[in-house]
Amino acid sequence: MSLFSAGEWQQYQRHIQLEQVGIEGQFRLKNATVLVVGAGGLGCPVVMYLGAAGVGKITIIDGDSVSQSNLHRQVLYAFSDIGKPKASVASDRVKQNNPFISVSDITTHLSAANIDELIAKVDIVLDCTDNFATRLLLNEACLAHRKPWVYASVLGLEGQLALFMPSSACFRCVFPDLPTDIADCNSAGVLSTLPGLVGLLQANTCLEYLLNPQQENLSRLHLFSGKNNQIRSISLQQNPQCDACAPSDRGAAKQAELNTSTSDDEVNIHEAEKSLLALGPQVFVQQLLAVRNLKGSSDSAVRKHAVLLDVRSTDEHRGFNIGGQCLPLSDDFTDVFHAKHAERTKSIFIYCQSGKRSYEAAALLQAKGYGRVYSLEGGLGELLRHPKLVEKLQEG
Template sequence: MSLFTAGEWQQYQRHVQLNEVGVTGQLRLKHAKVVIVGAGGLGCPVAMYLGAAGVGHITIVDGDCISQTNLHRQVLFSFADIGKSKARVVAKRLNDNNPFITVLGVKEPLVAANMHRLVNKADIVLDCTDNFAARMLINDHCLVQAIPWIYASVLGTNGQMALFTPDGPCFRCVFPEIPVDVPDCNAAGVLSTLPGTLGLLQANSCLQYLISEQCEIAGKLFLFSGSTNQLRTINLSKNTQCVCAQPTAKSPVGVRVRATPAKLKESEQANIDSTAACHQNIKLTPQTFVNLLLGHKTPFLLDVRSEQEHRGFNIGGVCISLSEDLLQQVTAECTDRTAAIFVYCQSGKRSDQAVGLLSEAGYSELYSLEGGLSALLEERQLTKILSEFLASRA
């Protein structure tokens, strides 16, 4: 049983190929629940990239409608969207790009009355608002519920960002009180690229936190200058007088302990631990490969990717990676050297090598899937036919 559908596997392939992400990291993203507060200059790039990356459940909270003054920096909107709900338009854009995720657009401002309903099940919250009152509200609620959150703000040509986690310094450690007379973008203006830059930093920080058990971004304030492209980092520390340092009933101490975000179920984690490689010789196009496979009464289907990749997505068959003793294991599974062996991997390179090795060992009828799963999955009707065939034989 694959951990991802064929569509998901295609959509996230460039992620899964990264050692820093892999099947484990992509599963964490798939199971993650993220709340984005604000669908403006920051919220647009944050939502766009988190949705494309495969974050499985995204809630976008914004009570505003699109105006023409938004268009120079809020890149998910078009002129035709003026007057529509920001949250709902963003939700539709995300699903248009990635139909494998769940996106909810909430046309409400985030206030104390709806915080519990909208935020409490989140693995992480992203503040994409433009006012300190909302940030204080998010900070105080996330403190009590032990939810990490990412702050960002932009003004003129400068911006800043920070990831606050339950065990580190909080927003009030940096800003004990709401500053007065601080203008927003409506009053002071903002360079169009600046929200995109800070939004990307937020999105990247969110992905790093969700994917990795070790996040080096937390507890730091990042200051960006749009005039010089310089990024400075300030290490934050807890203010001993701050509410986050006081073990009261209203502090996160003893209230709620969250594991690393988007933790996988034990059964899923057990499904994805191993390594791999593969090889080929007689190349068949996806169409010919499937036709021959369906025409054989007793074909031996061999996946020469890693066990981790096989668990992530496969079209059936036995998984024996090149990093293991391929010949010995294939011989144990298929003693008949005249049997038809159909070999596949992700791109066709490893299956080429495998076919070469098996040919040298005396196997005579060997077929390699040219272009691998990447090519096969581009042929959706072909993939459907193959899936139905394999299901009928299961």
């Protein structure tokens, strides 16, 4: 089974050709879930480009309707859309561009009543609003749920942008004393192109994170000037006295309650990816078959480019296996493997009964310089709960 449908393959060709994205990166985007708060000047370019890029699940929340004064900067909307809910119109436009993704709209404002449920389901949040109250709400919720979020704001000819990570400086570290009389676009105006420019930077920041969630994300505030098209960046430091993110026993206890395991029925590469890739059954099988299909259909080609490895005992392997070589985990495991597979560019798919031995084996191989190592999370015990996946393996 292919990772992408024929339509998706056509839609994302220019992405997949990029070395920085490729098949695995595009598959991460396909499995990503994003919450976009606000469908105004920033939200319009954000949702269009995230949707066009192939982000699999996008939720747009905005309680406002399109007005004529929006149209000079919110170019996603038409004159005939005046009076319609922004979130609904934006959702329809995104789906018209890319029918292969899921886009949902919520035509109410983000609030304390709905924020926890919405944020708990997503990989990253984008703040496309124009008020500090919502940003404070987002900051608190994202810290509590350990979610990254991209802040952006525009006014006049100036814009700001920052990616706030759970372990970095937070919004309150940067803005400890919030202004009470700051102007907004409605009262001070904004150059029509500025939200588009900053919104694109916001979408790009989101894509960079989704494609490389383990990269070192330096905490920086980016300041954009529409007057001279210059961007300058300020390094941000976490405030040990911050009311929102300063370490505390209460915060640690609250976080412990939020640590829940990911459902294997909703596998997401981004969530599973740690120091190495531990993939749930669905993604493990899809990735293995994808490598086989891409590298060639002959047995010799499969053996050359992809290795399926059972690290259980020979008796366990003889009793039942899903194919591949049997190389029991032992003290000389890496030496024996290297003697057979010296080339470190191969894709290595490892399984055992419960996932424990395969994860240990994957860690050992990764430490030896093998970069494409995948462990079957939950092992055969979990895989056998999905008969159709086993059939796919046997057919592939």
